[in-house]
Amino acid sequence: MPKPPPGVAERDFQAALRDLEGVVGRDWLFSSDEDVLLYRDGYSPLWGEAEERMASAAVAPSSVEQVQGVVKIANQYGLPLYPISTGRNLTYGGAAPAYSGSVVVDLKRMNRILDVSARDKTCLVEPGVSYFDLYRHLRTNKIPLWIDTADPGWGGLIGNALDRGGGYTDIEFRDHFDAHCGMEVVLPTGEVVRTGMGASPQAKSSQLFKYGLGPWVDGIFSQSNFGIVTKMGFWLMEEPEASLQVSVTVPKRRDVVPLVDTLHSLMCAHTVPSQVNVVSPLMAGNNPEMLRLRGSGGASDEQWERYAASAGGAPFWAASFVYYGPKSVIAAQWQHTKDRLAGIAGVRFAETASYTFPLTDEQVEAVADKARYGIPSLNLFGSRTVPGGPPLEGHMDFSPMIPPHGEELIALTDYTGKVYADQGFTPSFVGGLMFHPRTMICFHAVPTFRNATDNARTRKLFETLVRGCAERGWPIYRIHPVFQKLGMEMFGYNDGALHRLHETLKDAIDPNGIVSPGRYDIWPRRLRGTRA
């Protein structure tokens, strides 16, 4: 049997479990070893070690009232809770709690799609609604709206938005937290609050105007532990008439500077609507010479150009993106994009896919890059194997954020390439993804293992990357719970003033410190001394 949470006596834990069973019913309380293992982080960088984050039990409420009941019991017994939406965030900790011994509050049973308005292009969902669920609802009911899905698409809308994840379609929708409008939260005291216009009981614009009146508090419920979100509204994209997916390639290393500057300008002008990927085909794979150059951390442009010449003239950088809208508008946008980029010597343009909507089921199956069309997919898992190497056992995402400047992308990949090489790892893929309107995220995969020796190396690599990139002006935007203390230390301006503010809020909102202790290094007063 799992052990009770730290500081909770065994008899109190058993009493709490009995009380939880009284709230949700016997079938929805999970307290056996086998049950609790369902909430283990399969990609944990602490797999099998004493510090691995493990739940003590799990409970699956089906309503706001049951969530309130769970919260009441947690307050009574000092039981730490860890709410999850669908728990599929594998590269950022999955369903495992940030604080070992927590009782996972599995919100998957709260999976109602409460409202979809084709006219207003909005929806209101519960936390157990996955991208799969909403996509299927829209398709089955022939509602001409798109979701903006994470990739892979098996996660939940609310969970992904609250951890500030992103997607691939139009700029208004792919910052998932920004695309939300209104939420309902069960506070750690058990009180239910609605934000934005939803706080006005008769308001007809609850999912239309984000701010309501007075301070806009929604942000404090993202990447935090100030409550359990039980409803959330989202803005949805109207299905376009057509789309055109394109790629732009440039031959030289420094071409990425004008390439990114121009594409970012076009993105800000809404000429290029979709997320833009800027990747380096030349710096992919396991070519020994390429890895040597990357590992040196300071190879010159000339050295890279010589390598490029030896690689048969493959382009140094490739950008891909999608236009959505009427065909005539798309044609004009694409032509304007080409005109703006024509000044880069050797630039090449290609049209890779075009569609007219709605798609038939057969056409949907044939779409290669599904997330760009609001279609949830699991195709990403097919790419989890390193070419020519053994299958990855798991990985974490290291996600530094840089300005949308090509020279920063070069500098960051030089730095991380050397760090990986110095610590005996094959460097991760090179690319900048413009999920957000004013930045690029340079995702790196950091492998995790099922043995302590290799995971110790992985943790050292990850810590080096977090510190080193922050020192160079590239802090992370999201991070695995095991490293959230380290991550928040990188946001320590004015001797940690932001962290103190978080703790002030925590003390006020969660006086008994029961919701997700330690998430993003926000500890309740009663646990601040341990910070386990």
Add this chain to the structure above:
Amino acid sequence: MTNRRVFIRSGASLAMLTALPAYATLARQRAMPFDSSSLVLVDSGLDTGPAFAAAAAAEGCTVRTFNRDVAGLWMSAIAPRLRTGPVVLCGHTSASTLFCLDLLARDYGAHTIQSNEEGESVTWVISSSPMRRAALAPLGVRTQWSDSDA
């Protein structure tokens, strides 16, 4: 492209599937023969996929195919089937697909009870179990199995 070698390999995989001790036990106890009520999932993008699918269909199984990405089939067929109660799913897919399906199926109290990897493919059985409770498992999962079941 299917050739004789691929066909034989897929036939061997299918024979192995029906001989899997776990599957045979389940089929006997639960009166779930390897027939039209069983759902067999096949990745047609694998070299052995088309031949495996043909062999399973010839055995009277309900075969559903997909090409590399199982998400569409999950939404349209697998998840709805899992919502109805105890289930046995068999498959011939990539390891990454099995990884995804195993994790998704756990929400319904099902998990991989046996698998066999060969090259790029893996043949497997996913089954509901009374020993595993999960957030979305129908109530019936826990009441229809004996303690000796896998």
